[in-house]
Amino acid sequence: MLKNYLLIIACLFAVAKAKGQQETSKKTNRLTDSVKEVYTVLKSNKYIKQGQYQAIYQGEIPVAVGAFNNDVKTGIWRFFDAAGRLMQTYNYDTHKVSYEAPETAASNLRYFADIDIDSTDVVTKPIKVGGRYYGYLPYLQLFTLPRDITDIDRFRYIATVELLISPLGRLAYYKVxxxxxxxxxxxxxxxxxxxxxxxxxxxxxLNGEPVACRIIIRARITDRGHLDFPWKK
Incomplete structure (x- = not known):
């Protein structure tokens, strides 16, 4: 008799769990001219992301991989650059960066703190969750060429994005x-x-104390008049 009760309880639990799993449907969206995101949303509400998420460069290289739970990023996310190199690992449950790729001379980002620094100081750069590729795409994509210069030769003009990050970790200004x-x-x-x-x-x-810092991002002007990172090497 006890075994029968246990079997019934197990079956009821399985049914309840199955009912709790909401149905989803696949969606795609273009983030930039080069990056498309693929994810699932609730069938009951197409604005609520639920389940696995990927952002893919040129249709083949994932630049962000993670998951959503009720439209909230959850668990460990991994972020890559356009060449597929791991840039950052971030845990959205603990809100901690577990890996940040070292800077190289080929980086499209430069950092400037308007303070005096000597050889004994310990300085750390500002970090954007999402890494040095995917994390900065919003600042590139939001820009659109002004109407009076839409006919410029995109290859003969240089674009840079300048962000000022306050000691509190907030975006203070944003220029192109x-x-x-x-x-x-x-x-x-x-x-x-x-x-x-x-x-x-x-x-x-600077020596453990938060300071303001400017970030300069090298970019290219796309055919649509937005900005994107230079083509991968």
Whole structure:
């Protein structure tokens, strides 16, 4: 008799678990001219991400891999660059970076802290959750060429994005500089980005104390008039 009761309880638990698993459907969305995201949403609400997520460069190289639970990023996410090199591992449950790839001379990012630093100081850069590729795509994609210069030769103009990160780890300003042979223009962008998480950084530190730091991002102008990282090498 006891075995029968245990069997019934196990069956009821399995049925309840099955009912708790909500049905999902697959969605795709273009983040940039080069990156497409693939994920699943609830069939009952297409705006709620649920399950596995990938952002894919040129249709073949994952640059972000993780999962959502009720539209909230959960567990361990891994972020890569356009060549498939691991840039960062981040745990959204513990809110900790477990791996950050070392900077190289080929990096498209540069950091400037307007403070005096000597050889004995210990300085750390600001860190964006999402790594040095996927994490910075929003600041590139939000830009659109002003109408009066939409006909410029994209290959002859240089674009840089400048972000100022406060000691509190907040985006303080966001600028785009467009430079040509006889042309220079700075466009001040709205720092109130669509997603709150894009305004938050782990701040730079000097001897353990948070300091302000500027991040300069080298970019290219796309055919659609947005920005993207230079083509991978």
């Amino acid at each position: 500089n467009i430079t040509g042979a006889d042309y220079q223009r700075t466009i001040n962008m709205n720092v109130h980005l669509p997603n709150e998480e894009d305004m938050i950084f782990i701040p730079a530190k």
